[in-house]
Amino acid sequence: MIPAARIEEVAAQFEAALCAELGATVVTKRESFGHRGIAFAFDAVAAGASKLFELATLVSINPPLFGLPTGAEYLDDYATTIGTEIALPAAWRAPAGAVTRMIVEPHEGVHVEQHKRGVEAGWWPRKVGHSVLYLCSIATDDAAEYLGHVEADAYATTECVRAWLTGGPRRPIADIVDSLRRHYALRPAGAAVAEATLRSHYATMDDGGVPPVTVCRWTIAWLDEHAPDLRGQVIA
């Protein structure tokens, strides 16, 4: 049984090392003016969508429902990375959230790396290509495939780190893809790419390797070097 203080110590050191490696920062969502604004926008859109839904049903149109979070859910239940800033719910930054941070921060670190690396996206500058394609994923199949690709890389990292820490089984691929469909409104083309990507990553992990994702490889190497006593001993 690993003492909680040791887990908190490793989580703090890991966060500092990850931020230094990627040039990232970690903030608390409820303390960020920008994220409070986004939460307000989610609530406003939900209210507006509800009225438009009412209007549409009056004329016998049943528009598709989008699984958008409420403002409170956005602030308290989700981690969000914008550029190089990783924003976490307040509860996850408390000492009791140390294990959650160690599992979630590598996932978000993958998105920081994806943002910094950029992507070829038509006439858009390479450095904003990641954000533009990510936001467009609800509108076009091409962008949905990009979202499926980047999220599958990030979720494979999550499962790799979780398995390293807990020694437990990985989350089933179908479960992750279903979650992407519901929470990211991922189109079928994107879901197909995510599933194929996860199958490859899981095959690599089944063979004793880590997914070929830079941040994942760096994270496992850091944990092997700085916290070998935690391997397979953490209860998530």
Place this chain on the structure above:
Amino acid sequence: MPTLTTITRWIDAHALSLPLYLALATGLLRAAYALASRILAPYPRARAAVEAAAALAPDVLRFMQQVFLLLTGRPMPSTQPVSVVPAQPASAAPVAVRREWYAAVVPPPPAPMRAVTVRGRPPPAPDGQRGSASVRALLALAATLTVALPLGAALTGCPNWQRPVCPAPGVYACVADQPAVCSPSGEQTPIGDEPCSAQGRVCVLRADGVAYCARSTDGGAR
């Protein structure tokens, strides 16, 4: 004088903020338009000038009204001025004040019948602006339009993700020692972001066709 390069650099630097600026500008312009219309209502020519300026911009509200009319055959309900009933003065108030209130609230008695010809007025034409709607619903609709318009504008600029073409969707491959899969759109999609050699492995195809990073000592088709 800003050059094209300067402008391009500015857009490049503010690409993430631009949709936000557009949303803000749209909201401000619509608020200014609503205010100007209200103030200039008694002045037809000034009002026409405002309407002419507004007509140069996309009119989302009118679009919604016309779509509603198209689907239902009825004009969309809109706001109706609220009639204000003056408060009844106290019984101790001066007679003139109470008489004024009575005249405002109680309709005048019918005039005695006279043999006069009253020129009839044609019935009022249907007015699409008459009716009533919840102010909260309108506010919610306005907020949605303020967000939806710039978002829609931003989405029209959605780019393609530039990848090499591949012949068979769903088929894996090893490209430059990195797993890849042919996407449903027929483009070669990388898996991960680095070659297998970064962790001392090699990309191979498993018996079931899945590409992955295997131990270098493993056999397998490359």
